[in-house]
Amino acid sequence: MNAVKKVVILGGGTAGWLAAALLKKVLGSAIELELVESDDIGTVGVGEATIPPIRLVNQVLGISEADFFRETKATVKLAIKFENWKTQGESYFHTFGAPxxxxxxxxxxxxxxxxxxxxxxxxxxxxxxxxxxxxxxxxxxxxxxxxxxxLPYAYHFDAGLYARFLRTYSERMGVVRTEGKVVSVEQYTNGDVKHLVLEGAKIVSADLFIDCSGFKGLLIQDTLNTGFDDWSHLLPCDRAVAVPSERFEHTLPYTRSIAHSAGWQWRIPLQHRNGNGLVFSSAHYSEQQAADLLMSNLDSKALAEPRVIRFKTGRRRKQWYRNVVSIGLSSGFLEPLESTSIHLIQSGIVRLIQLFPHHGNTAGLQAEYNKQSEVEFTQIRDFLVLHYHVNQRQDSQFWRDLQQLTIxxxxxxxxxxxxxxxxxxxxxxxxxxxxxxxxxxxxxxxxxxxxxxxxxxxxxxxxxxxxxxxxxxxxxxxxxxxxxxxxxxxxxxx
Incomplete structure (x- = not known):
């Protein structure tokens, strides 16, 4: 029940640096904040589309919209256009407005x-x-x-540039960045995390740890083994292949989601390039087939080789356990069909701020945090399943199987x-x-x-x-x- 005076965030990227920025902005000198990351460890970095609540987060941080557009190469997002989802050749919009x-x-x-x-x-x-x-x-x-x-709106932006922008912001606010890879995690006899041991035997201790280590979940899963609710039976896509391409002459103010025979393709317009990716089921496409399909369906010249991202849809059973809170991919993953990944980072941090254990960890705070997290993930899951389940396509087994789901x-x-x-x-x-x-x-x-x-x-x-x-x-x-x-x-x- 010791008061939480120092917080350590493990991992950078959008999750880590957004957590650092918000916690420091809201809690200020009440906590000491250190972020541990390694330049040698990459981030997923394809979360380039958002939903309107991000505007409120930027306002809380005091970030001007003009600065945000300049620093992240952002564009406006009014909607998502869903193409070929009902049947091939048909499309509709999911906008942020109301008819x-x-x-x-x-x-x-x-x-x-x-x-x-x-x-x-x-x-x-x-x-x-x-x-x-x-x-x-x-x-x-x-x-x-x-x-x-x-006219509600959100943004498309470069996730790498956003993380860099937030890092600069956080360090100016007094967040300490420590470079290094974790080689071991030491625990107290009650199971709480005591400190991180980095390469070179450097010790990083804290009262509360925030796990932003991505899919690996180094603290929440590898160390504390909280378990995982696997939702692959409801959302069977388990891979994505992504590639940037040259920007279009005219910048669309919406995301495109284009259904293929065993998955869907995103097209996200930025100021300096376009983001492209194909989310797919590895039971229906090989990774090479998916990459070939994506590359043959680009609207502009590719700027890199496609890279594969492997994932499992679901959530950690306890996103806050002992003195570790998981934020971002370490807490779970729901495919980016409705651009909720960055929002889940935001909401996880806001929830932690609202329930912050200033006078020490309590079972009540953890239980409420985990209850709210479970409800949020479940509601978003249902919305994503809706898109797949009520399709009317008959051109592939993938879509026919989804029509028969037990939802x-x-x-x-x-x-x-x-x-x-x-x-x-x-x-x-x-x-x-x-x-x-x-x-x-x-x-x-x-x-x-x-x-x-x-x-x-x-x-x-x-x-x-x-x-x-x-x-x-x-x-x-x-x-x-x-x-x-x-x-x-x-x-x-x-």
Missing amino acids: GRSLAFCHFHHLWQRAKKFGEQPSLWEYDLNYLCALAGKFAPINSKDAILE PDSLRHKIAIFRENGALFRDQNDLFLESSWLQVMIGQGIEPKDYHPMANNFEGQQLREMLEGIRRIKQEPLAKLPSHDEFLRRIMAS
Whole structure:
């Protein structure tokens, strides 16, 4: 129960340096903070797409958006475009926005569903400002008090540059960086980690250790053996092959996710290059086949040789155990289909700050941390499984097998009630809003049999006019917004 005065972070990269920056910024002189990493150990470094909460993290750190764009070669992300996921040749968007304008007890899509009964109706996304801007290649922050004109956004950025930026920030704040490889881990008789022994016999001690050692989990798994919940039966992709390529002439303000016969390909636009990768099942593709498929489907010239990343989908059973907290890949891994990897780093650090054991480790703090972590990982897992399970492809065994999955009861229930009458309920603390679940379900072809009775309060012509008015309001900002590339030029010059 000794007070936590010193914290040691094992591992750099985005996880380590983001943990260092946030902990030092929030806790300040209350803790001494040291980060141990080795230049000889690489990082995965392909997490180049994010979701909107990263903007709040940057605000907490006091990082200006202009500095962030310059230092990380960032671009804007309004959405993900899913191509070939429902069937080959079809596509849909999952945007950060919400379609239309909802009523107090009735989501907009119920009105849209009823309007379809009166004849031809624009797609759901025609009422979504994020979609309209993504399609037009336009962006600038919109300052409006009307929620209907909100334009939520995130970033694409170079993860290596982001880690470097955060390192500079952290060291200026007083974080001490120690270079070295861990050769052994010493423990107290009760099992807590006592200190790290580095090459050259250097000893690094702490009251609390944060494991950011990547997939290996040097402290949380190799030392404390907390166990792992394997979710490969639900998300069978277990490999990725990644390669950078030359940037496009026009920079898209969205990520592309392109389904292939046994996996999917990402295309992420940055200012200085493009990020490309293929997530796949090794039971269906060899690593060479996957690399060949990726290289033959690049939109620009490759800048390096493709590299393979091997992973297992799942989570550590205890992400905080004894005096070790795992953050980032050491805590578990969910494939980057919805760009949640960096968010899970952020949320893990924020959770630790909220439950920080200032007066010493307690079972209660650990239990609450682990409970919240499990719920978060499980909810994201269900959302990812949704994309795969409700596909309608018949061109490969991979997709047909996914249609036959025995999915978790939590996901089965959510799909079932949406099929009945379009009902959507956000679970407590679910990262994804109702609008996210709606777009994926509609995009993947799940059509509700009915709609909310409040939609019947509007007659046909009245309903059409109301929806057309909402559609016009959503389209109005487009004429005033600059192109995405023009926005980037302006902010880089500011």
